[in-house]
Amino acid sequence: MKLRIRREAPEHIFPVDDWKIIQTKFDPKYVAHEETVYALSNGYLGMRGGFVEGRPAVDDGTLINGFYEFRPIVYPEEAYGFPRQGQTIVYVPEAKIIRLYVDDEPFDVASAELTHFRRTLDMKGGLLVREVEWITPQGKRVALKTTRIVSFRQRHLAAIDYELTLPDAPAEIDISSELVNPRPKAEESLDPRKAPLFGHKVLMIEGMSCDDQRIIQCYRTQLSNYWVSCGIDHEIETDCDYKTEIKSVEDFGNLSIMADMEPGKTLRLTKYIAYHTEQDSKASELNYRVETTLARAKEKGFERLAEERRDYLDDFWRRSDVRVSVIEPLVGSGDTARPRGQQIIRWNLFQLLQASARVEGFSIPARGLTGRVYEGHYFWDAEIYEVPFLIYTAPEAARHLLKHRYEQLDQARNRARELSHQGALFPWRTINGDEASTFFLASTAQYHIDACIMYAVKKYVDVTGDEDFLFDMGAEMYIETARLWISLGYYPDRHPDRFYISGVTGPDEYTALVNNNFFTNVMAQDNLWNAAQVVERMERERPDAFRELAAKTGLDKSEVDAWRRAADAMFLPYDETLGIHLQDDSFLDKENMDVEGLPPEKFPLLLHYHYLEIYRHQVIKQADTILAMFLLGHRFTIEEKKRNFDYYDPITTGDSSLSACIQSIAAAEIGYTDKALDYLRFAAVMDLSDVAGNVVDGAHLASIGGTWLALVYGLGGLRDYGGQIRFEPNVPENVESIRFPLTIRGQVIEVDARPSGTTYTLREGTGLEIEHQGQTVKLEPGKSVKMPTASKRANP
Amino acid sequence: MKLRIRREAPEHIFPVDDWKIIQTKFDPKYVAHEETVYALSNGYLGMRGGFVEGRPAVDDGTLINGFYEFRPIVYPEEAYGFPRQGQTIVYVPEAKIIRLYVDDEPFDVASAELTHFRRTLDMKGGLLVREVEWITPQGKRVALKTTRIVSFRQRHLAAIDYELTLPDAPAEIDISSELVNPRPKAEESLDPRKAPLFGHKVLMIEGMSCDDQRIIQCYRTQLSNYWVSCGIDHEIETDCDYKTEIKSVEDFGNLSIMADMEPGKTLRLTKYIAYHTEQDSKASELNYRVETTLARAKEKGFERLAEERRDYLDDFWRRSDVRVSVIEPLVGSGDTARPRGQQIIRWNLFQLLQASARVEGFSIPARGLTGRVYEGHYFWDAEIYEVPFLIYTAPEAARHLLKHRYEQLDQARNRARELSHQGALFPWRTINGDEASTFFLASTAQYHIDACIMYAVKKYVDVTGDEDFLFDMGAEMYIETARLWISLGYYPDRHPDRFYISGVTGPDEYTALVNNNFFTNVMAQDNLWNAAQVVERMERERPDAFRELAAKTGLDKSEVDAWRRAADAMFLPYDETLGIHLQDDSFLDKENMDVEGLPPEKFPLLLHYHYLEIYRHQVIKQADTILAMFLLGHRFTIEEKKRNFDYYDPITTGDSSLSACIQSIAAAEIGYTDKALDYLRFAAVMDLSDVAGNVVDGAHLASIGGTWLALVYGLGGLRDYGGQIRFEPNVPENVESIRFPLTIRGQVIEVDARPSGTTYTLREGTGLEIEHQGQTVKLEPGKSVKMPTASKRANP
Secondary structure, X not given: OOOOOOOOOOHHHOOOOOOEEEEOOOOHHHXXXXXXXXXXXXXXXXXXXXXXXXXXXXXXXXXEOOOEEEEEOOOOOOOOOOOOEEEEEOOEOEOOOEEEEEOOEEOOXXXXXXXXXXXXXXXXXXXXXXXXXEEOOOOOEEEEEEEEEEOOOOOOEEXXXXXXXXXXXXXXXXXXXXXXXXXXXXXHHHOOOOOOOOOOOOEEEEEEEEOOOOEEEEEEEOOOOEXXXXXXXXXXXXXXXXXXXXXXEOOEEEEEEEEEEOOOOEEEEEEEEEEEEEEOOOHHHHHHHHHHHHHHHHHHHHHHHHHHHXXXXXXXXXXXXXXXXXXXXXXXXXXOOOOOHHHHHHHXXXXXXXXXXXXXXXXXXXXXXXXXXXXXXXOOHHHHHXXXXXXXXXXXXXXXXXXXXXXXXXXXXXXXXXXXXOOOOOOOOEOOOOOOOOOHHHOOOOOHHHHXXXXXXXXXXXXXXXXXXXXXXXXXXXXHHHHHHHHHOEOXXXXXXXXXXXXXXXXXXXXXXXXXXXXXXXXXXXXXXXXXXXXHXXXXXXXXXXXXXXXXXXXXXXXXXXXXXXXXXXXXXXXXXXXXXXXOOOHHHOEOOOHHHOOHHHOOHHHOOOHHXXXXXXXXXXXXXXXXXXXXXXXXXXXXXXXXXXXXXXXXXXXXXXXXXXXXXXXXXXXXXXXXXXXXXXXXXXXXXOOOOOHHHOOOHHHHHHHHHHHHHHHOOEEXXXXXXXXXXXXXXOOOOEEEEEXXXXXXXXXEEOOOXXXXXXXXXXXXXXXXXXXXXXXXXXXXXXEEOOOOOOOO | OOOOOOOOOOHHHOOOOOOEEEEOOOOHHHHHHHHHHOOEEOOOEXXXXXXXXXXXXXXXXXEEOOOEEEEEOOOOOOOOOOOOEEEEEOOEOEOXXXXXXXXXXXXXXOOOEEXXXXXXXXXXXXXXXXXXXXXXXXXXXXXXXXXEEEOOOOOOEEEEEEEEEOOOOOEEEEEEEEEEOOOOOHHHXXXXXXXXXXXXXXXXXXXXXXXXXXXXXXXXXXXOOEEEEEEEEEEEEEOOEEEEEEEEEOOEEEEEEEEEEXXXXXXXXXXXXXXXXXXXXXXHHHHHHHHHHHHHHHHHOHHHHHHHHHHHHHHHHHHHOOEEOOOOOOOOOOOOOOOOHHHHHXXXXXXXXXXXXXXXXXXXXXXXXXXXXXXXXXXXXHHHHHHHHHHHHOHHHHHHHHHHHHHOHHHHHHHHHHOOOOOOOOOOOEOOOOOOOOOHHHOOOOOHHHHHHHHHHHHHHHHHOOHHHHHHHHHHHHHHHHHHHHHHOEOOOOOXXXXXXXXXXXXXXXXXXXXXXXXXXXXXXXXHHHHHHHHHHHHHHOHHHHXXXXXXXXXXXXXXXXXXXXXXXXXXXXXXXXXXXXXXXXXXXXXXXXXXXXXXXXXXXXXXXXXXXXXXXXXXXXXXXXXXXXXXXXXXXXXXXXXXXXXXXXXXXOOOOOXXXXXXXXXXXXXXXXHHHHHHHHHHOOOOOOOOOOHHHOOXXXXXXXXXXXXXXXXXXXXXXXXXXXXXXXXOOOOOOEEEEEEEOOEEEEEEEOOOEEEEEEEEXXXXXXXXXXXXXXXXXXXXXXXXOOOOOOOO
């Protein structure tokens, strides 16, 4: 695949600072971009990066994970089993607004005369700071610094520190600190694709309270009956005279501060913001919880909240930082991006933290909490692209995600039944556990979601050793997913020794409704084998729990034999002539397409060709067979991987953001170092350089997680199937070192990989055995072991 | 396939009369059914069969062919090339309403006490007659006879003769003869599938005129700017005192007749109804045309109009009647239906006339003009199921349909371009020539529409000898359809000697997005060969016209070689082991389904299974490979046909109304007489017995045309590929004779097929050569030739 950058962030916005993203100039072109890049979130509460003034804004707002409204899904042609009720994440009441008027003139970054502008996302402190100096229409200088945090410790809490100074002249100041129930924009109602969504007012007022400086308002969604209470409280510090007024009515509340500012004096406003949400709740309870959160925050004060956040981040970076010592050639050089390597990598890692830190009870939406596109839905992205990072850096968060899937198992059972199947079929996209997809060829047909979830469960259990999760939840998921495969597949008349799975779509959505998609089949096979093994182990090791589970699920021991038999007979299409695994039975019979010869404006193909035209060609949206080569890499030789890569890579468009990172890992493994770096760069800068021109819709969390995969599995060469930690590092000659920590079964190792060799240090723990290029390495507490790099097994 | 009757018409409604459908009792259960069964139409103007009182009614109204409104098509997930503007046939202002009030009490068949009720569809006279005797709440007897016609001679005209008598008692009578602009029913707006359709008022008033007894109102559709002018005029004959009032306002007009009826006297009202329509028209012109039509009709009077209609029908029956002498065992016996054979066959033939008689400038919608389902769209049904009947009985009508396609060739060119193809791709469903389908797997993917249209063109030209049509229009269509196939298909790398067509859906919509659908490929092959032949013949025979056409279409002679090469290399999947043609490359690899073992309530499958579940199984909605065996029957041996039938028939659900007739023909050919008769019965009674429970939506024109095919091609054994008229009759032993006329190149033969032999008579013409079971038969004017039945070539 040729890498195409469709849009590029401006050079001036990224001075080099390994810990910060710094913007030194305001440019209206990038307002939308920056709402995503500067978003703050803790996995529960997310604020897009718009200014506190509420403008300029393209699609600014505040999101809460899983806070959705129902919407009817209407098809031009209905059919059985099509989901009819969608779930869409909606903006909660907006609380970060603080409007400023100086001598009655509004402050608006877009129109203001600014002598200084600097916005900093401080990834060490977790602060979003904006400093401006504004020359008012009357020529007065106004210095304003706002600092915003979203708390990690208190996931319901955010706060803004607002510091205003007039260095030279006195002025009459009005500050309006607001809480606003957002109304859908006019164009949302007119766009036919969005019309059904906001045909009604989403949030209805249910209760308010208001005192001197605090406003609490409770709303609920009309259809899904999801309740949100939002409160704001304030502290004002100044030597100047001021008075306040407070107001709270339906859809709007504000604290108004009218001050007579004297030259050189400062007014400091601290705004505390709290959100509590619950389905089928009531206002009195939610408002009480908001009161408590606000009271505790006010008692602590802004500095202490910022400190807590820094402590949390210190711990995060200790567990998660990936350092690349010679950075320029690795990421950020040349045409692909302006920002520099380490800061890019850290921004990606920071996004992973922001998406997952306090994700208890939820999963990670496709765009985290940085945008509303994909409706806040959870996809397989979480399990395949983000859970591995969490397993190795924050296993509790990984557990939350997988537990969340388990909690939706009943709905997956019902969906399977609806589709005439046994077992459970997890939804392709969902918030509340019900399938919410509409285009079934690229959703319902992607049965591989089941195997991908179970792949993540296995990796989680293998790497963390959390067998309680396995037997309390995982085993039941194994039973139901195995049943799905048995019910979906069959032994065809003409080849009774083969197990076929027909009429599916694999990860590659440019090929649909195929028979024996290699990825689906090989992942299902793994699912079935592991299900059989787990059930048998459970019977031996936890007989009481097993009996209970068998009774609950009606498990018959003959089923387990059927799983193993199907897995053993699973058909994995392979072409002897080319020596490649076939993406599906008929892939090679499709018409060729000169993907590399297409002009850049034809991408992404789905915007310029009918699906039928795409489907009939040998063209791939995203890594499919190649993804299987990575996930189940132990099953295939380097030579096979190389032949597959050579065949599939040139016809992969990368029109999906889930592709480049996987192609990077595959290229690294087979020694295509330049390609590995190109793909890694592309994945890493996807959002900061806005390569697809759609970062306004939110950060591409899968590519972000994939960037970590490409660093650690790709260049770092981590391999871990079955929980055996092995390394086959692929550090290019022009990189000095790549260093990263990994948490494994409660112990922490530090890997320092260099072209010449790799040093492994056991930072925490009692002792661990790993493997380096096939050699066993025993790690002891506090000691480092340096292993030289043996010559590669296969050179390109 | 097992034949399933899901709903059945009541026994009492069909007394035996070969020329009439007679209903002797009103039953509210069948109101919807009867609106379809008693519909009158001439192919331009169609009136559903509701009572003149306007109630009881389920979905009564008046339709004009091609009179459509645009509607936005909204997809839950948009994609490139999806049609965004739908076309939907809409009811025109309703003019057949005549309400009756006796002593202020309304007459309503549903609530009235009736001592006599008789509704007769007279297929010889073309009249719909209703006679009732009503006992009013005051106990007075009222005799009412209404006779309705839709003119064939004047396609813009209908008329109602209304005769009222009070035998015993005097009464005050009010009669309101109305013209009403129908408003969408409330439930249409609430149903999410229909909401986008009637979100606005469809017909807007544009002009009115009104005098003593005549009202003319002109409307236009809001979005498509389609104009309709509708007028009513009246004649009143009675000895009783009466006065009239006339009123015309927006959306409503009526002539009110207030009479003091004396016992034994009669009031006769004749209502003339005219419609004229035109896109982008104006009221003055359309109203003038309505005036003229009404004036001429009034001058002729009702009796003369009825006479004209009878004359027209006499001619129709002479050209078209199919008589089956021993009828009971053929159609209508046993469980499948109450009505009797000959009347059923005639009702089907009568529907074909009603759908096609005055179709100039249009095609035949899927339900003719008897219902609004499928939105009044034209499908391939017309070309494959209805055109053959027209070719052999009313070649001018066949020409109109094919000419109509030609007139939409430019839009088909544009659609091909939109889908990245050369040539022209005709729309799967359309009124105005633009594609109006929404579910692309069962519409856009059905590229075979192109080949089917060209198949009909070839049959039309071969049988009628209309070479002007071929060279004036057909040749250009051949060029553009051939180009489509060349651009859609390809020579795959692994088999460079084969021409593949991938990613299509054949006629069977229970299998989608397949490679090398046998039907598509073999029909495309025929299309390509014929295109090459026609172009070369034209160059020889009409060199000037050819040069002009070549210039217009940019035809390069090398293209013709490419067509022939692709046709010669066309891949037709075949299984050596089973000796059957494969519906597509992977059909045999799909999972088996015990179709015959499924309970009846699971049909049609599409209402009870997800498409994915249907697609992955070897289950067929409608004849696919079997249809190819019929259309291109000369290419296959009886043994091949038998093996294919044996394989595909048990897995064919017949969930489409397009299937049973084709299965009947196939069964007849291979000697499965009982099956042939079963399928024929099923096709023939589809509407009268309401076998699918959906006749309320309109008559199944394809099955109606297919009934004729099953009689003439199936039992009669007609074969005509290339215009050579051959017969292989398959008359079962328990049938005395099947007699039908055929018009061939302007001559008319009469076929009288019996088990022992067949008699051919040249009724009109100068001489014709046909073939009977491989023997040449020379027919001379007025003479009959009797050919004995030779033993069958293949016995089952």
